[in-house]
Amino acid sequence: MKLNAIQLFVNSAVMMSNLFIPVIAHDLGASGTQIGMIGAIYGAAIFVSTYIFSRKADSVYPKTLLYAGFISATLTFFLQIFATSPFTLGMIRALAGFSVGIYPAVLMLYVYNLKRSIGKFSSFMPLGWAVGNLLAGVVAVYWQIFAISSLFFALAFLITLTLPDTEVKIQKKKDHFSRDIMKKNWDVYFGFFLRQIGANNVWIIFPLYLVSLGANELWVGIIYMINPTLQFFIMRRLDRYDTSYLIHAGDLLSAAAFIALIPLTAYYQAVVGMILIAYSYSYLYVGSTRILIETNEEKGQAAGLLNSAIAFASIIGSLMGGIILEYSNYNYKAVMASGAFFAVLGYIVVRFNSSGTPQKSS
Numbered sequence: 001m002k003l004n005a006i007q008l009f010v011n012s013a014v015m016m017s018n019l020f021i022p023v024i025a026h027d028l029g030a031s032g033t034q035i036g037m038i039g040a041i042y043g044a045a046i047f048v049s050t051y052i053f054s055r056k057a058d059s060v061y062p063k064t065l066l067y068a069g070f071i072s073a074t075l076t077f078f079l080q081i082f083a084t085s086p087f088t089l090g091m092i093r094a095l096a097g098f099s100v101g102i103y104p105a106v107l108m109l110y111v112y113n114l115k116r117s118i119g120k121f122s123s124f125m126p127l128g129w130a131v132g133n134l135l136a137g138v139v140a141v142y143w144q145i146f147a148i149s150s151l152f153f154a155l156a157f158l159i160t161l162t163l164p165d166t167e168v169k170i171q172k173k174k175d176h177f178s179r180d181i182m183k184k185n186w187d188v189y190f191g192f193f194l195r196q197i198g199a200n201n202v203w204i205i206f207p208l209y210l211v212s213l214g215a216n217e218l219w220v221g222i223i224y225m226i227n228p229t230l231q232f233f234i235m236r237r238l239d240r241y242d243t244s245y246l247i248h249a250g251d252l253l254s255a256a257a258f259i260a261l262i263p264l265t266a267y268y269q270a271v272v273g274m275i276l277i278a279y280s281y282s283y284l285y286v287g288s289t290r291i292l293i294e295t296n297e298e299k300g301q302a303a304g305l306l307n308s309a310i311a312f313a314s315i316i317g318s319l320m321g322g323i324i325l326e327y328s329n330y331n332y333k334a335v336m337a338s339g340a341f342f343a344v345l346g347y348i349v350v351r352f353n354s355s356g357t358p359q360k361s362s
Helices: 002-019 021-027 032-056 062-082 086-100 104-113 118-139 142-160 179-184 186-203 206-212 217-235 243-260 267-294 299-327 332-351
Strands: none
Touching: 002 021, 002 062, 002 104, 002 118, 002 142, 002 217, 021 032, 021 086, 021 206, 032 062, 032 086, 032 104, 032 299, 062 086, 062 104, 062 142, 104 267, 104 299, 118 142, 118 217, 118 267, 179 186, 179 299, 186 243, 186 267, 186 299, 186 332, 206 217, 206 332, 217 267, 243 267, 243 332, 267 299, 299 332
């Protein structure tokens, strides 16, 4: 229950803080490209951080990294209150992103070492997103949203103090750039990376899309809440399914979801797309995480590199979404179509590798 509470609090904090960043940036005078750059800076910081600390996950005792991540996030998420321009918002988001990248890999490894269900633990990630989206929509006052996010990270730190120590096999450090792990699992990483480019391309501008269709802050929060709420229930039931099936289904459903968001004429019509996204991400995330942890010796690094791929995709996807929006004269449908295109590319990479299925250990 303590680990689930931590997962709930930290993901609520992240999503609360993320939801209205495009709107806040727009209110501070940012152009579409600048909104994309702010998202890309945040993603770049997460990418660097997750890469560094996913390697540490196999050589440092878990609670050390959990302490560092939660304390730093408590401080950096609170600092977002003081952003006064697109530039300062971007810089503070970079600090927040680096903090967010410290703990995910070691938290997943901690769960694995305790022999807990990865699917059930993962389900509290989208539940946290749902809570964060709803709270952000209800509060709708930006400085209060950031203050609550900071408080949630502080609560996660306090719970971590009470966690039991786990017996960890400290792995000898290998290739500094994790080439062996990336080569072995290239199709899982690259396929997920492509799908996430499309997803971040959409999410960086989606709040503005909903607002343009008549949604207020509360409705933006409610619509965003649908996807992660469903993910909570879906992820808990996926441990028995084949990982290859989950990954393939996740990519194809992602494409269908983004296509469903193209013809919207009112904000409430986004519900169908959000339901499809809930299934697609649940399948893809649980399938990819399971295959990486179950088939690699350096489990922390293998799982952490997936987070790095997700973060790196957010750099490219965020920039792409902002640029497409600005240079298509705020044509939101073009951004949705781009998201579907990259989801299909992700499916092709995994489906048509040498074996036709994600790579597994021999």
